[in-house]
Amino acid sequence: MIRRFxxxxxxxxxxxxxxxxxxxxxxxxxxxxxxxxxxxxQIVAANMTFTDAESQAFWPLFDQYQAKxxxxxxRRVALIERYAGSYPAMTDMxxxxxxxxxxxxxKERSELAREWYPKFRKVLPAAKAARFMQIENKLxxxxxxxxxxxxxxxxxx
Numbered sequence: 405m406i407r408r409f410x411x412x413x414x415x416x417x418x419x420x421x422x423x424x425x426x427x428x429x430x431x432x433x434x435x436x437x438x439x440x441x442x443x444x445x446q447i448v449a450a451n452m453t454f455t456d457a458e459s460q461a462f463w464p465l466f467d468q469y470q471a472k473x474x475x476x477x478x479r480r481v482a483l484i485e486r487y488a489g490s491y492p493a494m495t496d497m498x499x500x501x502x503x504x505x506x507x508x509x510x511k512e513r514s515e516l517a518r519e520w521y522p523k524f525r526k527v528l529p530a531a532k533a534a535r536f537m538q539i540e541n542k543l544x545x546x547x548x549x550x551x552x553x554x555x556x557x558x559x560x561x
Contacts, residue, residue: 437477441470444543451539452532461527462536469520476513483509484555494559513544 445466454462483505490498517537524533 437474444470447543448536448539452536454528454532458528458532462524465523465527469516469523472516472520473513476509476516479505479509479512484551487555491556491559496561499558517541 448466452462483502486505487502490502517540521533521537524536528536
């Protein structure tokens with residue numbers, strides 16, 4: 405299950421990268437996003453133990469949270485695309501703009517988790533809500549690692 409997630413995340417990272425120039429790029433990205441979200445849901449399900457009541461309350465909330473995170477992820481993909489387009493002739497002004505946007509995206513992601521944890525806490529015991537947030541964080545770190553391995557550093561002046 406985790407291995408499938410790595411493969412799916414790797415595909416998503418590749419498609420989000422600068423080499424995805426096919427005419428149907430949006431379709432490919434959407435397919436990979438759907439696969440990634442499905443794999444993520446399976447991993448969460450496999451690593452959480454819910455009562456029936458918890459499950460009924462958790463999954464709709466999970467879907468809402470993922471929809472909110474999707475906006476952040478789309479901003480991140482757009483930033484990577486801007487970076488790739490600017491890479492060969494990176495200026496200080498562009499580098500500064502990209503860095504500030506990156507920091508804004510990271511702040512937004514953190515604020516989103518902080519906002520949604522209490523909502524999960526309302527439907528789950530603290531240990532289960534914390535476990536979910538931990539799984540969410542671990543999966544994001546895995547994606548971040550794969551992206552970091554594929555995205556080159558800003559060119560030196």
